[in-house]
Amino acid sequence: MLISWTTRESAEVFQLPGRDWLLCMGPGIGDVQNLTVGLSIFPPGSAPPGHVHDAEEEVIYVVSGHGELRTSEGSVPLEPGTCVYVPSGLRHATASYGPESLELVTAFSPPVVPGSYEATQQ
Numbered sequence: 001m002l003i004s005w006t007t008r009e010s011a012e013v014f015q016l017p018g019r020d021w022l023l024c025m026g027p028g029i030g031d032v033q034n035l036t037v038g039l040s041i042f043p044p045g046s047a048p049p050g051h052v053h054d055a056e057e058e059v060i061y062v063v064s065g066h067g068e069l070r071t072s073e074g075s076v077p078l079e080p081g082t083c084v085y086v087p088s089g090l091r092h093a094t095a096s097y098g099p100e101s102l103e104l105v106t107a108f109s110p111p112v113v114p115g116s117y118e119a120t121q122q
Helices: 116-120
Strands: 012-016 019-025 036-042 057-064 067-071 074-078 083-086 092-096 102-109
Touching (some): 036 092, 067 083
Antiparallel strands (some): 012 019, 019 036, 036 102, 057 083, 067 074, 067 092
């Protein structure tokens, strides 16, 4: 089995509410079967409505920028080096405080269909 790899420049970009999400790895990209990895880029001041991943767990790692992840359980400050676990079924929302974009590496298991959870914003 070969190692699969991709670059930021070759990732497929999905324009989601308040952010761009770059699909880096997942089913159909290399040999990945059981997770999806992407890069979320929230411009300064962005605070899209929250959403829920009904079936997927999510792990978020902050690469750059500053913001906050909000849930009914409370909020977590987001700054470089922070790693956050979001269980499936927990409504959450992200805010980017600037002055630079908030960039997050996101990993989902089982794999997520990009943007499929946006319908659960209400």
